[in-house]
Amino acid sequence: MSPMFYFLAGLTVLGALAAMSLRNPVHCALSLVVTFAGLAGIYLGMGAQFLGLAQVVVYIGAVAILLVFVLLLTRSAGGGEQEERAPSWRMAVLVGLLVAGVMGSAVMTVARWVPRDAAPEPVPVVQIGRVLMTEYALPLQVIGVVLTVAMIGAAVLAMPEKRGVKADRGAANGKDVVPGSGGTSPTRESGRSVS
Amino acid sequence: MAPSIDQLFVNLLHWVVGFLPELARPWASLVISLGSILSVFALLFGLTTVCERKAIARMQNRLGPNRVGPFGFFQFIADGIKSLTKEDVVPRTADRVVHFLAPLALLVPVVLTYLVLPIGRNMVVLDLDCGLLFFFAAGASTELAVFMAGWASRSKYSLLGAMRAIAQMVSYELPFILSTMGVVMMAGTLSTVGIVEAQAAVGGEWLARWNVFTPWGLVAFVLFVIASFAEANRSPFDLPEGESEIVAGYFIEYSGFKFALFFMAEYLGMFSSSAMAVTLFLGGWTAPVSFLSWVPSWMWFFGKLFTLMALFIWVRGTTPRLRMDQLMDFAWKFMLPMALVILPVVVVWHRLGGGWAGWLVCAPPLAVAWVLLGRALVGRRQIGPRTYRYADG
Secondary structure (H helix, E strand, C coil): HHHHHEEEEEEEHHHHHHHHHHHHHHHHHHHHHHHHHHHHHHHCCCCCCCHHHEEEEEEEHHHHHHHHHHHHHCCCCCCCCCCCCCCCCCHHHHHHHHHHHHHHHHHHHHHCCCCHHHHHHCCCCHHHHHHHHCCCHHHHHHHHHHHHHHHHHHHHHCCCCCCCCCCCCCHHHHCCCCCCCCCCCHEEEHHHHCC | HHHHCCCCCHHHHHHCCCCCCCCHHHHHHHHHHHHHHHHHHHHHHHHHHHHHHHHHHCCCCCCCCCCCCCHHCCHHHHHHHHHHHHHCCCCCCCCHHHHHHHHHHHHHHHHHHHHHHCCCCCCCCCCCHCCCCHHHHHHHHHHHHHHHHHHHHHHHHEEEEEEEEEEHHHHHHHHHHHHHHHHHHCCCCCHHHHHHHCCCCCCCCCEEECHHHHHHHHHHHHHHHHHHHCCCCCCHHHHHHHHHHCCHHHCCCCHHHHHHHHHHHHHHHHHHHHHHHHHHHHHCCCCEEEEHCCCCCCHHHHHHHHHHHHHHHHHHHHHHCHHHHHHHHHHHHHHHHHHHHHHHHHHHHHHCCCCCHHHHHHHHHHHHHHHHHHHHCCCCCCCCCCCCCCCCC
């Protein structure tokens, strides 16, 4: 358990460091995936099977894919090296340190409540499901609504703006308009100008 | 006699592990069982490639491979030696590290899925509480490997192939996972072993309780198999490898053994998703009727697996490739709503307790939804004799 934990923790930290320091954005994204995988491994090592596997499904299967898609769609596909720092990097470092401080103090506080050598008890997934569907049913529904709202917002942003649709119906022929080809180009334009 | 053959491999494993010291036993058991499963499936991969080439050749009125060994069945050995001895070409502009890691990142998760597949009675490497989730987690990690391969090659064809593959895999993952939810609801567990045991015949029943014998299970099985065609990037969903458009897709810049690794990962993934279809819907290693339960459990499993593989080969030989918009429409406008319709039907089936009443209540809504969704998908496009705009004078 313990050597495995140190190996996974090292992997996680190294991945995070690489994600910060590598020059190529795609390499950064891939290093971040190493961090996600390390975290999932730590969860599994603590007996949190459901959490660990959900971490893999959500972060490696979806979030990482989203990251690389965004990288490819907003920059030139060759993935050129990005030399410049963001202008507000000092602010970013400050915020990062603040968050780390808050998290660290929270962990320290919790660590005082829990006995040091408490063996983690594996929780059967049935129990997680039962609690989610009864005690935490409302928060679950609220999270669902929040995510749906975000999705609808993204879809609305991606829709081509309709002006004079009736006039050129014959040309566009309804649904064949490519999303993002019409009025929503500003983000793409700015992305192109960077590279 | 029959029970000893049924448990032959289990007893063999116990016998071998018994020679080892106490401390090493769990690890040795894990390594030996995964190693033997992988060697069996690797051999199966070789044989399937030959069978597939021969079967498709017959469908296309050709002979297929017939030179190496009896009826050309040793062709896969020749192919393996060839791919091992070929030069490994890496494009000059490629990202060497990612290019090297991509085939491994594809193969390792696929291999991991075999850990939770119950091949026979007591024959599963890891009986996880979240076995099904483990399977999907490993399957979800392959998409990133596809991206790595396509991006690191620095070729526009490979990048296009990777984008197509990822878009397709992400879209079809939803019906792939959702169609299994009914099974989980009925079995009340995510463990693959538990799901198989829930489908065994109870008491003196004549017919086993396979999920495919229920109306919702039949529909979910069809959806699952279609989605696994798409996940395996096989015809009719082989756009990522569309030869006429993007040559070979995301592994175009791979040669020699790395190409063989991609090929192997594709086939092993196909085996594991077929095996999961067998586990979820076809009762895993259980016999369909109780008087046939003397046949060893692993024989049932492999028999069902080979039947599904034959289906895969048949479909590949006979269906044309879809267009990109047809592919997406099919996933989002037919497969996904259909998978959602299944869920309430499963609840009703569970409340009624199955049987004739269950069939009467559950089958009509599914049939209506199937027909209506299919009609909506085809839309205003007329079905009938094809008309040509330019070819006919």
